[in-house]
Amino acid sequence: MERISLSNSAFEGANNAYLFAGAETTLIDTGDWLSETREQLEAGLANHGVGFADVDRIFLTHWHHDHTGLAGEIQAESGADVYVHRADAPLVEGDRAAWEELFELQEEYFEQWGMPEPDRETLRDRIVGPDETASTPTVTPIEDGDTFTVGSTELEVVHASGHAAGLCLFAVGDEVCSGDALLPVYTPNVGGADVRVDDPLEKYLRALRTVADADYDRAWPGHRDPIDDPAGRAKHIVHHHEERAYRVLDALDRIGPCDTWTVSADLFGDLEDIHILHGPGESYAHLDHLERAGAVVSEGGEYRLAAGVDDELETIDDGRWPLES
Template structure:
């Protein structure tokens, strides 16, 4: 684990995450300030090793799980929310999350089973071969405990204000990668900053389509979120992985341009091979996939295909098969 201290009352911890997208950035605010609640933004994944890392990091800053007053989650994914229930059990922290993700963090049985059923239906619709479905399900079963304990959650909505350490943070809903992904926007030391989770990342693009199959029109929702990030006029963003983004608006534009380029690549595949499934497009774009990427690859392909259908460029000639529209 590496740590990096930010000015004033904010500390960044980078916690090990070998299961998904690399090291997780978790942020601690308000420690040592008796007037401010001690707050974590995200928690890391629920493994004994990561729990020990976070306990040590907090101890080094003079605090502990039991002393955390509130946890602000950027979204429900296990590598961001996994330890929320454990921390809450130690000290009764209030756990905040957007209302669209609240049931997932609380591990409501209907929400979890509904997600699983939707995902299973998509695997068939995307044309994923049986052996790859088995590989993906084995991976998910092996990592089933990473969501940790359920948490008692307090739902947030877009536009709410919540205290983040000694700062007032605006809740900004940025769906796409996850249905309930939010940024927490603050004014700090004369700068506009935001804790953005996986809305934008500094080194790669967040998965859209596979990471949360509950999101309808995932690519369009994500493009809208990128435009909203640009309009926030942030001086700096603190993402859920790796280090800070020093030009968030430019990074949002770069990611949008990346998706425009990917759309053209998807169209090239349809022109060359159509009608095609999402799995065929995924194979052309990404090649052989393993672990969680077996889900993310065709999910991303589906997000682009679905968007092109809504734009009238493609038609779904039969369920899960995409071809150029006559007008295109």
């Protein structure tokens, strides 16, 4: 397997595409549809003696543009089969009804979170559907547990919902292509990155525990450099979310009953660009998870601590609230 690094202006850092050359040329993720990315991917493939027309199969970790953008163009040149989890398939194929449903759901959450109108307008300008001038692929849906032969080894699909409804890991022997489920520097956003996910934090914690239990030798993430201790990184991110849960509860304790936008402002301050979506989205994911656990109560879009939780907070000395799966 060869890693091809592709430029990305987003804060997560450079995207990765992964090449398996051989009897059947296979790619995991393709980068976005920008001309610069296309040139980089073509050059990276050429370094290994292949081009777009030689690609037989493409596996996509999830629907976000920076992972799927060139899949349609490659398929148009090569006839490659494109695989993505069934939950993300309509968005990747550019299904207009699926995109409209996503946009409508986002608007519902903007209202529920208490997002000010100017910030909603910023996001409407920032969040776009499929590029009408770009090719979108026809995809084959995949499910958790599906297996494929790649070269001399087996690729197994591991559904890891949370950051996106259809996000999948691809386990290859003792290693794993982790997409955005496990990143080496940033923690993937939950709650805002895909508002279709119900109970997103619980699902993401479950995915992290799956990675920890599998004890892979190495993870190849969707952004930046390989992770040499995937289990350790997964456990670290779980601890990060326990610290964030404590901060959410502490905010409610200090501020009193308030909406998601207010909690987000306390956690992250003023937000710009796509972070206007990610900040309240992550805050909502935690508030929703804590409400399901009985630590928080909500009414009319406002959250408050459940009875007795303020006393429990006073007994915590490590700044972490346990998040049970």
